[in-house]
Amino acid sequence: MEQVRQNPSVQRVQSILRDLGNAGEVTVLSDSARTAQEAADALGIEIGQVASSIVFKLPDGSPLLVITSGRHRVDTALVAQQLQVEKLHRADADFVKNTSGFSIGGVSPLGWLQPAKVIIDEALNDYEIVWAAAGHPHAVFPTNFNELISASGAQPMIVGD
Numbered sequence: 001m002e003q004v005r006q007n008p009s010v011q012r013v014q015s016i017l018r019d020l021g022n023a024g025e026v027t028v029l030s031d032s033a034r035t036a037q038e039a040a041d042a043l044g045i046e047i048g049q050v051a052s053s054i055v056f057k058l059p060d061g062s063p064l065l066v067i068t069s070g071r072h073r074v075d076t077a078l079v080a081q082q083l084q085v086e087k088l089h090r091a092d093a094d095f096v097k098n099t100s101g102f103s104i105g106g107v108s109p110l111g112w113l114q115p116a117k118v119i120i121d122e123a124l125n126d127y128e129i130v131w132a133a134a135g136h137p138h139a140v141f142p143t144n145f146n147e148l149i150s151a152s153g154a155q156p157m158i159v160g161d
Helices: 008-020 036-043 076-083 093-100 122-126 145-152
Strands: 050-057 063-069 117-121 130-136 139-143 155-157
Touching: 008 130, 008 139, 008 145, 036 050, 036 130, 050 093, 063 093, 063 122, 063 145, 076 117, 117 122, 117 145, 122 145, 122 155, 130 145, 139 145
Parallel strands: 050 130, 063 117, 117 155
Antiparallel strands: 050 063, 130 139
16 A cells, blocks of 8 residues: 555655645555456445546547546547537547556546646536546545636536436
């Protein structure tokens, strides 16, 4: 557990949380939280309370981060239409790591290495507390919809059903 806390990515997220005045501490899970269901099971919460960070590539090659509720999948056609772009492209593991600084399965919505366009699922506002990845598949942090918007510069949007 201490090894996860000492991970540089987790340290980066915890430092940002402190700097933002977020009271939430990084929680280390004994089981992986690579998927929304795994995170919900480990935390004993509803799957919708999991704020999953999904990375796409916009047509111009720049990154798009979609912070989505674990209760549904991102409707890429809907998001592309709302962003007024032709389509969203899948991001491979190297693109995710190089732009965010995090490996797939632990991508945090905070502390990215490169700027990204960020949108947040309006469904996350249905919950008082949501949990997001903290830079490692075994690390998460509690927050809320408004804190995530403020910390990430996210634009609220309906991203799925």
